[in-house]
Amino acid sequence: MPDSSSIPGDWRWLDADGLQILIDLLRGRGFRVVGPRIADGAIVIGDIDSAAQLPTGWLDDQDGGSYRLRQDKAAGTFDHVVGPHSLKNFLFPARETLQHWTRDDRGWHDTTPAEPPRPLAVIGVRGCDLAALAIQDRVFLGGDHVDPAYKARRERLFLLAVNCRRAAATCFCHSMGCGPAAGPGFDLALTETDGRFAVETGSEAGAALLAELAARGSPVTPAEILDEAAIEQVRDIPRRLGREMHARRAEPGRPVPRSLDTDGIRDLLFSNLEHPRWQQVADRCLSCANCTLVCPTCFCSSVSDVADLSGDHASRERQWASCFTLEHSQMHGGNARPTVASRYRQWLTHKLAGWIDQFGSSGCTGCGRCITWCPVGIDLTAEVAAIREAPTP
Amino acid sequence: MTLPAPLSYPPPESLDPGSPWHARPARIDRVRDESADVRTMVLVFEQARDRRDYRFLPGQFNMLLLPGIGEAAISIASDPEHCSAVAHTVRAVGSVTHALARLEVGDQLFVRGPFGRPWPLEELRERDLIIAAGGVGLASVQAAICHCMTHRGDYGRIAVLHGAKTPADLLCRSDYGRWRDHGIDLHLIVDHAAPGWQGPVGFVPQLLDRLEIVPSETSLICCGPEPMMEAVARRSIAAGIDPDQIFVSIERLMACASGLCGLCQLGPFFICKDGPVLSYDRIGPWLAVPHL
Amino acid sequence: MTTVATAKKPRLAVFKFASCDGCQLQLLDAEGQLRAIADQVEIDHFLEARSRSLPGPYDIGLVEGSISTPADIPRILEIRRQCRFLVTIGACATSGGIQALRNWGQVDEFLGAVYATPAYVQSLEKSTAIADHVPVDFELRGCPIDTRQLVELVSAVVVGRRPRVPTYSVCVECKMRGTVCVAVARGIACLGPVTQAGCDALCPAHDRECFGCFGPSQQPNLVSLNGFYERQGASRERLGRLVQSFNAWSPEFHAEHDRLAGGPDTEADR
Numbered sequence: 001m002p003d004s005s006s007i008p009g010d011w012r013w014l015d016a017d018g019l020q021i022l023i024d025l026l027r028g029r030g031f032r033v034v035g036p037r038i039a040d041g042a043i044v045i046g047d048i049d050s051a052a053q054l055p056t057g058w059l060d061d062q063d064g065g066s067y068r069l070r071q072d073k074a075a076g077t078f079d080h081v082v083g084p085h086s087l088k089n090f091l092f093p094a095r096e097t098l099q100h101w102t103r104d105d106r107g108w109h110d111t112t113p114a115e116p117p118r119p120l121a122v123i124g125v126r127g128c129d130l131a132a133l134a135i136q137d138r139v140f141l142g143g144d145h146v147d148p149a150y151k152a153r154r155e156r157l158f159l160l161a162v163n164c165r166r167a168a169a170t171c172f173c174h175s176m177g178c179g180p181a182a183g184p185g186f187d188l189a190l191t192e193t194d195g196r197f198a199v200e201t202g203s204e205a206g207a208a209l210l211a212e213l214a215a216r217g218s219p220v221t222p223a224e225i226l227d228e229a230a231i232e233q234v235r236d237i238p239r240r241l242g243r244e245m246h247a248r249r250a251e252p253g254r255p256v257p258r259s260l261d262t263d264g265i266r267d268l269l270f271s272n273l274e275h276p277r278w279q280q281v282a283d284r285c286l287s288c289a290n291c292t293l294v295c296p297t298c299f300c301s302s303v304s305d306v307a308d309l310s311g312d313h314a315s316r317e318r319q320w321a322s323c324f325t326l327e328h329s330q331m332h333g334g335n336a337r338p339t340v341a342s343r344y345r346q347w348l349t350h351k352l353a354g355w356i357d358q359f360g361s362s363g364c365t366g367c368g369r370c371i372t373w374c375p376v377g378i379d380l381t382a383e384v385a386a387i388r389e390a391p392t393p
Numbered sequence: 394m395t396l397p398a399p400l401s402y403p404p405p406e407s408l409d410p411g412s413p414w415h416a417r418p419a420r421i422d423r424v425r426d427e428s429a430d431v432r433t434m435v436l437v438f439e440q441a442r443d444r445r446d447y448r449f450l451p452g453q454f455n456m457l458l459l460p461g462i463g464e465a466a467i468s469i470a471s472d473p474e475h476c477s478a479v480a481h482t483v484r485a486v487g488s489v490t491h492a493l494a495r496l497e498v499g500d501q502l503f504v505r506g507p508f509g510r511p512w513p514l515e516e517l518r519e520r521d522l523i524i525a526a527g528g529v530g531l532a533s534v535q536a537a538i539c540h541c542m543t544h545r546g547d548y549g550r551i552a553v554l555h556g557a558k559t560p561a562d563l564l565c566r567s568d569y570g571r572w573r574d575h576g577i578d579l580h581l582i583v584d585h586a587a588p589g590w591q592g593p594v595g596f597v598p599q600l601l602d603r604l605e606i607v608p609s610e611t612s613l614i615c616c617g618p619e620p621m622m623e624a625v626a627r628r629s630i631a632a633g634i635d636p637d638q639i640f641v642s643i644e645r646l647m648a649c650a651s652g653l654c655g656l657c658q659l660g661p662f663f664i665c666k667d668g669p670v671l672s673y674d675r676i677g678p679w680l681a682v683p684h685l
Numbered sequence: 686m687t688t689v690a691t692a693k694k695p696r697l698a699v700f701k702f703a704s705c706d707g708c709q710l711q712l713l714d715a716e717g718q719l720r721a722i723a724d725q726v727e728i729d730h731f732l733e734a735r736s737r738s739l740p741g742p743y744d745i746g747l748v749e750g751s752i753s754t755p756a757d758i759p760r761i762l763e764i765r766r767q768c769r770f771l772v773t774i775g776a777c778a779t780s781g782g783i784q785a786l787r788n789w790g791q792v793d794e795f796l797g798a799v800y801a802t803p804a805y806v807q808s809l810e811k812s813t814a815i816a817d818h819v820p821v822d823f824e825l826r827g828c829p830i831d832t833r834q835l836v837e838l839v840s841a842v843v844v845g846r847r848p849r850v851p852t853y854s855v856c857v858e859c860k861m862r863g864t865v866c867v868a869v870a871r872g873i874a875c876l877g878p879v880t881q882a883g884c885d886a887l888c889p890a891h892d893r894e895c896f897g898c899f900g901p902s903q904q905p906n907l908v909s910l911n912g913f914y915e916r917q918g919a920s921r922e923r924l925g926r927l928v929q930s931f932n933a934w935s936p937e938f939h940a941e942h943d944r945l946a947g948g949p950d951t952e953a954d955r
Binding site: 039040041042044065066067068069084085089094095283284285286287288289290293294304306307308309310311319320322324325326327340372373375376377 | 718721722724725836837839840844849851852853854856857860861862863864865866867868869870871872875877878879892902903904905906909910912913917
């Protein structure tokens with residue numbers, strides 16, 4: 001078998017045909033392959049069976065409450081950034097049945113079928129979303145209690161990451177230490193340059209797939225292993241973007257990304273729980289929950305016990321919940337957070353402050369989805385900056 | 394080195410007893426009506442393995458599930474030395490608790506748990522204890538009272554303060570004699586008196602004034618409505634008790650009880666796993682912020 | 686909560702006021718589940734489905750339509766007396782319906798324009814919600830109502846639990862089904878963020894804005910939303926028309942329409 005020696009850390013060149021073979025190999029292995037594709041005016045994550053379905057030549061202009069696609073001949077396959085979907089839609093789906101119950105004359109029985117989920121391969125995962133996955137892993141797998149459904153899907157996941165070459169106006173991964181370079185946590189990572197892809201191997205599963213690619217007589221051969229100088233050049237592509245984002249100085253024609261000063265942010269927010277800014281943002285906030293639902297780390301859920309009309313079949317249905325809804329904070333005898341101000345405060349302080357106590361990291365990766373997909377363009381970086389500028393004494 | 398074949402992965406674990414969603418079948422063994430809307434039910438696990446292995450600590454809670462109807466977090470209100478039968482005191486306030494309070498002997502229900510942090514009774518040995526409970530909050534301290542009776546010699550003076558709306562709403566009335574026999578100083582108070590009521594009228598915090606407290610030797614455990622717990626805590630602090638020796642049990646809506654659903658958050662805490670029992674020096678500042 | 690769990694099957698009645706019958710048709714449209722519903726309750730009065738009608742009192746009353754004529758008022762009072770658990774079904778019963786658009790005009794002018802002999806027609810000045818006249822135990826929103834919510838209502842009431850009907854926004858349903866936001870990605874003024882869920886985001890899933898069929902969501906912030914749409918170039922006239930449909934007479938949509946039509950500006954407006 002030619003060249004089965006590839007190991008994590010290896011770099012190879014891959015051309016556009018190689019990408020197609022990669023997709024075919026994953027599908028042949030039984031993976032459902034999903035990745036970026038255009039649907040309904042946005043780049044969503046959808047099923048991919050051909051590399052031609054990837055949004056080559058398309059860019060996304062994003063800002064508070066606004067997302068627009070446009071064609072650009074110079075744009076590569078992955079020069080768009082993140083869209084409304086994230087890995088969360090697949091690993092922690094919006095609705096799922098936790099258990100099935102059946103009743104007979106002896107009582108109720110747990111009749112949940114033991115069906116392993118189909119393995120999933122995701123193309124085009126960004127640094128911010130790998131960071132978000134690591135955060136959700138800590139929530140669902142890292143505590144005393146492990147969520148079995150999440151774990152089963154997580155164990156069957158293959159990640160083909162992408163290093164960003166471009167940032168949207170809503171991006172601030174550099175502030176959160178989550179990008180623009182992808183990793184760790186990928187199986188393979190692509191960096192697009194001059195019409196081809198440099199592929200970095202991040203795991204044994206990724207190495208095995210590349211080795212298989214080589215064995216098929218594909219464009220990957222030992223000759224196409226990158227030398228040190230080439231690796232440095234490729235590595236500098238996301239680094240250059242990172243420097244641009246830190247400097248908040250974009251190249252001509254490119255948007256200036258956002259940024260968030262995280263210095264002492266936990267204590268800043270927790271010592272400003274009664275800041276007038278919460279009411280000011282509540283005057284604009286719709287409490288529609290969009291920010292929490294597009295957030296790749298928000299993990300709240302509720303469980304409904306439902307029965308069919310015969311009453312002999314029941315199930316436990318889990319669905320996404322949001323701290324912006326009154327249902328979320330409902331208690332017997334009243335609501336813990338009856339005002340929009342208290343609910344916005346809950347979201348922002350949990351994400352940026354309480355999360356640090358709970359899980360040892362911020363709950364924000366700087367992906368900017370909550371800014372873009374807020375129907376009125378509320379920007380958490382601006383809210384934090386306003387509180388930082390005039391904290392309560 | 395090959396890509397692992399999908400079918401070689403282990404099957405999902407939704408039926409695994411280690412899963413937080415795993416529910417143990419149980420049957421109602423007996424019921425006791427405490428008041429018009431409060432019922433105590435003792436349940437026994439259907440499976441021998443659960444009767445043998447199930448353990449809980451005072452202050453922990455179970456999730457009680459009725460398939461197709463719903464699930465509620467309910468404190469375990471029985472003696473932790475006898476885990477094969479578990480008691481829950483339920484006040485009918487919502488859909489699920491109404492359905493639970495309607496269960497009769499022999500009816501089936503499912504139990505997930507136990508969950509949460511218990512009262513720190515081991516750390517409180519040698520100390521005087523004040524156990525304060527408002528309304529159905531008594532259920533959450535009942536297992537602690539059982540523990541203290543069994544290990545009476547381990548603790549100093551013990552006072553139980555219990556308040557309810559009316560004399561008919563006082564819980565566990567048939568247990569009071571036994572508590573007093575174990576040297577527990579019991580004080581009762583009601584919001585509204587009724588004919589024949591000889592005791593005081595008012596709220597639980599007032600009962601603290603009737604006690605001779607040695608602050609440095611006293612710890613307080615408290616469960617009831619949040620305003621009541623805050624009032625008890627403030628009065629205890631004024632009496633000189635350290636905030637880190639005051640323990641409260643917090644209630645919040647929860648779907649998982651295991652830190653996965655996010656519903657029960659209060660400040661940086663998950664009430665299900667960091668609580669429900671929290672010391673007042675940790676939780677007090679967060680309780681003081683309106684609508685947190 | 687009111688519970689109708691009884692030893693016998695609960696008796697169900699369906700009543701109609703000013704409406705198009707669409708909500709009753711949703712009940713008939715429940716097809717597979719209608720038989721299961723019929724197994725759980727005695728359908729004792731439902732003229733759209735069967736001519737047999739048994740007298741009250743009933744355990745569950747479903748009321749469609751708005752109060753629109755003088756005769757409606759004593760009738761709804763009597764229905765309230767006959768029903769232990771009274772549920773309004775649909776936008777007409779819950780907020781006055783599309784016919785409440787007449788509430789902004791002079792009913793006599795409409796009568797004169799529409800009917801050859803207006804004297805034969807008895808009509809109230811305004812079309813109003815059932816809850817404006819009698820206490821209502823639960824409301825099912827929508828134009829028409831959603832069959833799944835109707836089945837949930839019947840299942841819940843039969844076992845004595847509160848029906849699970851969300852009061853959050855349509856956006857939650859859009860995001861849960863993965864639908865791309867038409868407001869953000871296309872700049873179309875959409876009522877989803879201020880409209881109660883229940884339709885499973887039907888219109889946005891078909892590339893259209895939400896028209897507010899399920900009425901205002903919990904604590905809707907119409908002033909902020911429409912302020913943003915205005916800054917994006919939408920006209921006040923268009924935004925005013927958007928809230929002036931099936932739930933126009935709901936207090937929140939009503940107030941927003943009047944504000945857009947030239948009422949006093951609020952702080953947030955400026």
